[in-house]
Each structure stands twice: as C-alpha cells, then as structure tokens.
Amino acid sequence: MSFDSRDGSLVSERLYRLDSKSLKQTDLLGNLQPKNVTNWLMDRHGQPRIAFAQVKDHSVIHYRQPSSDEWTELASFQVLDPSAYLPAFIDGSGQIYVNKDNPKGFSALYRYDSSKREIAAEPFLQVGEFDANPTPIFEQRTRKLLGLSYESDARTTLWLDDELKAIQKRVDEKLSATNNFIRCRQGLIC
Secondary structure (H helix, E strand, O other): OEEOOOOOOEEEOOOEEEOOOOOOEEEOOOOOOOOOEEEEEEOOOOOEEEEEEEEOOEEEEEEOOOOOOOOEEEEEEEOOOOOOEEEEEEOOOOOEEEEEEOOOOOEEEEEEEOOOOEEOOOOOEOEOOEOOOOEEEEOOOOOOEEEEEEEOOOEEEEEOOHHHHHHHHHHHHHOOOOOOOOOOOOOOOO
8 A cells, every 4th residue: 555645645555465374465466557546346256357546636447357457447537526436346247336326316226338338327226215325245156146235214135036035025024023134144045
C-alpha cells in the first residue's frame, strides 16, 4: 500500500500471494496493474478482474478479461456523478453485477455486459423505495449465484435456486409469524 504523505490517505494498493509455509510473498500482477488502485473484485479463481482507482476527483473502473494481462478502462466518473455505477460482484460464470441508482434515486442491482460496456436496461433486483445493496449467496465450488440477501423494511433473501426457494417457502409456511433465514454451511447445499 502507498499513502499520501500530506494527509495519510490511501493512494494505491498492490496484490500479493503469500506462501504460508515459506512466508514468501509474490507480487500477483507485477507491473501489470493500473495505477492508483484502491480496491479489487476477484473472480471465482481468485484472479483480479476489476480494479477501482481514484485519480484526482475521478473514480476509474478497470477490467481484465480472464485470459488477458491487459486492463481496460470501463468507466470514469466524477465524484457524485448521477450516471456512476459500482461493480458489486462477479458470479461463477463471469457475469458482472453493478449497483446503480434507478430513476427514482434508489440503488438497484443490474447486470453488466463488459464486452458491450453496457448496464442492462432493467434492474436484476430493486427493492421498492429502499437501496438494494444485496449480499450474494454463492455455491461454494462453482460460485453459481444461488440467491441475494438484502434489507428493505426487514432482512430477506431472493432465492434464484429452485431447491433453496422451495425450502424457504416450506419454512415460511410453518413459521409464518417470523422472519426466517436459511444459512448455508460449507459441505451442504451451498
């Protein structure tokens, strides 16, 4: 990490791989990463795919294809730009999801097409007059997107997986007076 000597703010961070036996640290990207990166999104293989950079008063989003070492600038936004979006996560198929304000001014979750550099016209998830900032629920091995946990007036889960959706429905029918959650542990369904 590097910090601004004037105010101590984060200027850039690098990714390293640590061998836990030898304690040897290896620079994951060498000199191939964009400048001024302050955050990362990784794919299901632990490879960096999206880099967030801050350059003066602009937030810059960079993307790297799975089979490439080159970074492409997807977008650059001034602070508080209403057209800005924020990549939220990448599922096991490589699909990118972004948070962006909908026309009513509430954050919604959209699919993003990196080849066309387009956000889908319709939200994947919007939660009425609440910001949709969901937590994705993935299958452990493949990172298949199973559901989205989010909060509106209460915490709830939108299951995309039919089996988990059916389990949730049965639990909700039996415990109709409560707000019910299904949690997955490693080795079980999720």
